[in-house]
């Protein structure tokens with residue numbers, strides 16, 4: 640039997656529930672791909688300290704130092720000649736935005752080592768990643784050896800824009816995005832771990848988004864909507 644009042648009410652409830660779900664769980668369609676405390680955005684916020692570097696690519700170099708068989712220096716042309724792969728991954732920023740299915744193209748970190756004959760010493764367990772200007776972030780060497788760790792030249796099928804770290808940035812998608820150094824300039828292999836810039840300034844040493852390893856200090860918090868006010872594209 641049709642009961643107009645009841646079915647109207649049911650319909651209204653269904654609509655409300657859908658609207659409510661939209662409001663409180665906009666990321667429901669991605670399920671457990673979204674780490675706790677993150678909001679999915681289609682924007683690509685631009686976050687960094689200091690100025691966007693301007694380069695003369697004829698003098699630009701990438702340095703490999705520390706606990707390696709031989710310290711080395713590579714030109715941009717040498718890196719451009721290496722084989723590339725493309726990966727699609729979700730990225731997660733500690734300021735609480737996540738961007739799903741981002742596509743990056745570049746050199747796999749482990750191919751970079753292998754192709755150029757870079758041999759970390761057996762005691763090298765950590766890497767300090769250097770980016771301009773004066774940016775550094777520490778990552779365990781084992782974390783860089785995965786099949787989605789890139790020295791990236793391209794994002795979304797286009798050359799990386801200068802604001803997003805072009806011409807070359809690191810992409811470490813399984814850690815909070817501050818570990819993905821823009822304007823990449825070097826890797827220092829280290830026997831002992833050492834904290835990088837943000838790691839010395841309140842951010843967590845490990846930075847696993849699924850364990851919400853955001854901050855190392857009690858009471859250190861960023862405003863939840865901080866990223867909304869940033870530049871983006």
Ligand SMILES: Nc1nc2c(c(=O)[nH]1)N[C@H]1C(S)=C(S)[C@@H](COP(=O)(O)O)O[C@H]1N2
Nearest residue numbers: 684685686687688770771774803817820821
């Ligand atoms: N060289 C450099 N790399 C950097 C930063 C920086 O300040 N300098 N900021 C980091 C932080 S905190 C984030 S969240 C990401 C932001 O990358 P995006 O601007 O492409 O979103 O870059 C990381 N890499």
Ligand SMILES: [Mo]
Nearest residue numbers: 686732733817
């Ligand atoms: Mo960040």
